[in-house]
Amino acid sequence: MQENKLIEIIKNTLNSKYIDDDCAYLDDLGIVVTQDSLVEDVHFSLDYINPFQLGYKSVAVNLSDIYASGAKAKYLTCSLSLPKYAGENFVKEFYRGAKSVNPTVEIVGGDLTSSNKIFISICAIGSTRGRKISSRSNAKKGYKIITNGVHGSSGCGLELLQRRSNGPQKLIMSHLMPKVDDKLSSTISENITDNYAMIDSSDGLADALYKVSSLSGLCAEIDFDKIPIDEEIKEFDYENKIFFGAEDYKIIAFIPEYFYMYLDEKLYTEIGTMVEKTDEAYIKVKFKDKVKAFTQEYIEKKSFKHFD
Amino acid sequence: MQENKLIEIIKNTLNSKYIDDDCAYLDDLGIVVTQDSLVEDVHFSLDYINPFQLGYKSVAVNLSDIYASGAKAKYLTCSLSLPKYAGENFVKEFYRGAKSVNPTVEIVGGDLTSSNKIFISICAIGSTRGRKISSRSNAKKGYKIITNGVHGSSGCGLELLQRRSNGPQKLIMSHLMPKVDDKLSSTISENITDNYAMIDSSDGLADALYKVSSLSGLCAEIDFDKIPIDEEIKEFDYENKIFFGAEDYKIIAFIPEYFYMYLDEKLYTEIGTMVEKTDEAYIKVKFKDKVKAFTQEYIEKKSFKHFD
Numbered sequence: 001m002q003e004n005k006l007i008e009i010i011k012n013t014l015n016s017k018y019i020d021d022d023c024a025y026l027d028d029l030g031i032v033v034t035q036d037s038l039v040e041d042v043h044f045s046l047d048y049i050n051p052f053q054l055g056y057k058s059v060a061v062n063l064s065d066i067y068a069s070g071a072k073a074k075y076l077t078c079s080l081s082l083p084k085y086a087g088e089n090f091v092k093e094f095y096r097g098a099k100s101v102n103p104t105v106e107i108v109g110g111d112l113t114s115s116n117k118i119f120i121s122i123c124a125i126g127s128t129r130g131r132k133i134s135s136r137s138n139a140k141k142g143y144k145i146i147t148n149g150v151h152g153s154s155g156c157g158l159e160l161l162q163r164r165s166n167g168p169q170k171l172i173m174s175h176l177m178p179k180v181d182d183k184l185s186s187t188i189s190e191n192i193t194d195n196y197a198m199i200d201s202s203d204g205l206a207d208a209l210y211k212v213s214s215l216s217g218l219c220a221e222i223d224f225d226k227i228p229i230d231e232e233i234k235e236f237d238y239e240n241k242i243f244f245g246a247e248d249y250k251i252i253a254f255i256p257e258y259f260y261m262y263l264d265e266k267l268y269t270e271i272g273t274m275v276e277k278t279d280e281a282y283i284k285v286k287f288k289d290k291v292k293a294f295t296q297e298y299i300e301k302k303s304f305k306h307f308d
Numbered sequence: 309m310q311e312n313k314l315i316e317i318i319k320n321t322l323n324s325k326y327i328d329d330d331c332a333y334l335d336d337l338g339i340v341v342t343q344d345s346l347v348e349d350v351h352f353s354l355d356y357i358n359p360f361q362l363g364y365k366s367v368a369v370n371l372s373d374i375y376a377s378g379a380k381a382k383y384l385t386c387s388l389s390l391p392k393y394a395g396e397n398f399v400k401e402f403y404r405g406a407k408s409v410n411p412t413v414e415i416v417g418g419d420l421t422s423s424n425k426i427f428i429s430i431c432a433i434g435s436t437r438g439r440k441i442s443s444r445s446n447a448k449k450g451y452k453i454i455t456n457g458v459h460g461s462s463g464c465g466l467e468l469l470q471r472r473s474n475g476p477q478k479l480i481m482s483h484l485m486p487k488v489d490d491k492l493s494s495t496i497s498e499n500i501t502d503n504y505a506m507i508d509s510s511d512g513l514a515d516a517l518y519k520v521s522s523l524s525g526l527c528a529e530i531d532f533d534k535i536p537i538d539e540e541i542k543e544f545d546y547e548n549k550i551f552f553g554a555e556d557y558k559i560i561a562f563i564p565e566y567f568y569m570y571l572d573e574k575l576y577t578e579i580g581t582m583v584e585k586t587d588e589a590y591i592k593v594k595f596k597d598k599v600k601a602f603t604q605e606y607i608e609k610k611s612f613k614h615f616d
Contacts, residue, residue, distance in 0.1 A: 006399050006420055013403040014415050024416035026383055026433070029339055033416065035385040035431050039423045042389075075334055077343040079429045081350075091314050095321040107322050108332035108341065112314055115347045121387045121429030123343050125334070 004300075022065040022200070023126070025133050031074075032126045032133065034065040040118035048161040051090045053176045054120070055097025060180045061202060062124035063102055064249040067182040068200040070134045070189030071126030076107045078122050081115035101180065131189040134198035139216035139254035143196070145272040146263075148184040148251045150174075150228045151205050155245020156236045168232045178249040184267045185251050191262045197254040206243035206283060206294060207303045208252045213274065213282045214296065216254075222272035222285045243285075243294075244302045312608070330373040330508070331434070333441050339382075340434045340441065342373040348426035356469040359398045361484045362428070363405030368488045369510060370432035371410055372557040375490040376508040378442045378497030379434030384415045386430050389423035409488065439497040442506035447524035447562035451504070453580040454571075456492040456559045458482075458536045459513050463553020464544045476540045486557040492575045493559050499570045505562040514551035514591060514602060515611045516560045521582065521590045522604070524562075530580035530593045551593075551602075552610045 018024040023032040038044060038058050049057070059076060066073040078098060082090065091112075098107060105124075157175030160167070185198060197216060201208045205227070209220040227242055254274060275284075281293035326332040331340040346352055346366050357365070367384060374381040386406065390398065399420075406415060413432075465483030468475070493506060505524060509516045513535070517528040535550055562582060583592075589601035 003420055006396065009396055009399050010403055010420075013400055014407060016415060018414070018416040024383070024385065026416065029337070029382065029433070029435060031337055031339065031433075033383065033385055033431070033433060035387050035418045035429070037387040037389055037419055037421055037427070037429060039389050039421055039427070041424075042422055074337065075332070075341065077332065077341055077431060079343050079345040081345055081347050081427060088314065088317055091317050092321055095318055099322060106326070107324060108326035108334065109330075110343045111345055112311055112318075113345055113347055114350055115425070115427070116349075117424060119345070119347065119389060119423070119427045119429070121343070121345060121427075123341070123385060123431035125337070125339075125341060125433075127337060 021069070021136055023069040023071070025069065025128065030128050032066060032069045032071040032128060033123065034062055035121060035123040036062050036065065037119065037121040049176055051093035052097035055094035056101055056177050058120045058122050059098045059101045060178055061249060062122045063105065064180045064200040064202060066124050066126040067180060067185040068134065068198050068251055069126060070131050070185055070198060071128050072131065072186065073102060073105045073124060073126045073182065075125045076105060076122055078107055078110035078120070080110070081113045081119040083114070083116055083118065086118055132192050133189065134196055136197050136199055136212050137215040138195040139197040139212050139218055139274050140256070141218060141274055141276055142257065143254045143274040144257050144270055145220060145222065145274065146253050146255065146268040146270050147228065148181060148268055149179065149248070150230050151201060151248050151250060152233045152238050152242035152245050153230045154178060154247040155241035156233045156238070158247070159236065170230060171232055175247060178247060180249050184253065187263060187267060188253055188255060188259070192255065192259055194256050196256070199252050201248045201250045201252060202246065204244045204246040204303055205248070205252070206299050210282045210294070210296070210299045212252070212254055213277070216274070217277060218274045219277040219281055220272055220283045221275045222283060224285050224287045226269065226271045228269045329377065329444055331377040331379070333377065333436065338436050340374060340377045340379040340436060341431065342370055343429060343431040344370050344373065345427065345429040357484055359401035360405035363402035364409055364485050366428045366430050367406045367409045368486055369557060370430045371413065372488045372508040372510060374432050374434040375488060375493040376442065376506050376559055377434060378439050378493055378506060379436050380439065380494065381410060381413045381432060381434045381490065383433045384413060384430055386415055386418035386428070388418070389421045389427035391422070391424055391426065394426055440500050441497065442504055444505055444507055444520050445523040446503040447505040447520050447526055447582050448564070449526060449582055449584055450565065451562045451582040452565050452578055453528055453530065453582065454561050454563065454576040454578050455536065456489060456576055457487065457556070458538050459509060459556050459558060460541045460546050460550035460553050461538045462486055462555040463549035464541045464546070466555070467544065478538060479540055483555060486555060488557050492561065495571060495575060496561055496563060496567070500563065500567055502564050504564070507560050509556045509558045509560060510554065512552045512554040512611055513556070513560070514607050518590050518602070518604070518607045520562055521585070524582070525585060526582045527585040527589055528580055528591045529583045530591060532593050532595045534577060534579045536577045
């Protein structure tokens with residue numbers, strides 16, 4: 001059973017306009033809202049992540065969605081379902097980690113129940129006041145594609161954890177405690193007047209580029225050599241990890257070129273341009289000696305799936 | 309391990325002012341937010357609840373919290389974690405049921421992951437515009453205690469389901485698809501100027517009365533014969549079901565007596581009065597021939613516990 005198929009059923013049942021973006025933009029209330037869950041032995045294993053890191057990561061993945069909308073992250077609620085082996089120390093460390101991601105974001109509620117595995121579901125709320133909110137369908141021909149960090153490290157870190165290898169720690173930590181940062185996204189949403197697209201690379205760079213290019217009816221043309229990476233990932237099948245490794249939680253923004261004048265160069269790296277879609281490819285990756293075209297079928301086959 | 313103990317740890321770790329009420333009141337954004345989870349084989353079993361009813365109930369328990377805050381319910385996000393046995397039909401029926409509780413409340417997001425049991429976490433958002441929001445610590449001496457429906461039916465319904473009995477269907481349905489209603493709560497919050505307390509009876513009438521009387525430093529004096537009930541529950545240990553049966557999801561409001569002038573008599577039943585706390589009792593229940601005093605210890609021992 002495919003996640004996409006189930007989401008199609010939900011969209012049809014609800015007849016909702018909100019389901020395409022990571023965050024729902026609730027214009028009348030001036031907020032965005034997102035909810036993401038982490039399930040033990042599906043998204044994480046206590047064999048390699050500790051309760052502090054788990055609290056951190058559960059919050060980080062939700063804040064990443066808020067940042068990608070352009071909103072200012074404000075509040076979180078957190079629902080924990082815990083088996084007997086996750087006791088007082090687990091709860092304390094989990095919440096310490098949760099609080100540490102962004103101390104300006106307050107955890108204001110949630111609930112606590114028992115279960116046979118650890119289930120974590122977090123809801124994050126952001127304020128849209130004074131900001132222009134992104135949409136995945138807003139990219140236009142000629143828009144520049146920029147990002148705020150390295151890609152592929154988290155996937156390599158996960159592989160190291162699964163191999164029970166001890167290093168490089170930098171890669172392992174990028175999987176366990178991904179850095180999420182709203183400097184680039186806030187600068188864009190507070191200053192831009194044109195419609196723009198923004199997304200985080202939670203399910204991999206290819207998935208992020210595909211979602212925006214398909215919803216915008218365009219093709220993302222990427223310079224492979226411009227994609228920022230940690231040098232350490234070259235020991236891995238790193239092209240694959242960059243595009244399909246998932247969980248890097250970096251911002252990918254699609255903005256008009258003039259907007260560079262508002263951006264500090266340290267905030268971003270340009271990795272490509274949105275171009276007309278002339279064939280089956282939603283992404284074209286330019287290497288020194290060749291161009292690879294990614295079709296929908298190829299991307300879906302290679303991308304991270306929650307239902308396998 | 310006690311739920312209360314874990315909540316104490318969370319409160320200490322977060323140092324938050326928000327954790328006491330069911331909803332967090334986010335004044336700066338003009339919203340309230342709540343999140344509640346339902347876990348298979350902890351809160352429900354597919355042996356006796358169908359996917360439509362489960363979708364209904366998951367939403368109803370969250371809307372009940374919003375109603376009890378006095379806010380206007382607006383939006384929901386819904387996170388579902390599903391095992392392989394919950395497929396396309398489950399998802400469709402679940403969302404049909406979820407949508408049916410209150411068609412003016414829109415489901416705007418959430419996520420979908422795999423898991424080994426069904427895990428549902430719903431976040432509900434309400435608008436506080438033009439409304440005075442309740443707090444559990446706001447009851448005052450002399451305030452009248454009123455409710456908008458019958459108590460004890462859900463607990464009897466659960467007992468019938470567990471006994472695999474077929475009736476009375478009215479009681480069974482009050483457990484599977486509890487009616488939740490914002491007429492009373494909206495009328496209060498839209499018209500009242502004094503501070504007031506309001507809560508839903510999700511964990512039983514005794515738990516609801518105890519939470520408000522302890523946080524307000526008072527005692528709730530209840531006339532047993534005034535508590536609205538379905539006649540059918542008299543076949544059960546119904547006093548116990550009324551106070552400790554849980555999951556009736558009725559509104560209990562604590563309001564100044566003058567406010568009755570704003571309320572249609574059909575909207576509420578008066579069941580008691582807030583009085584001074586003169587001994588260990590947080591609740592005193594007056595029967596024809598006796599008075600029963602409920603202490604903290606007694607209430608905690610008898611009330612529904614998520615962690616047993």
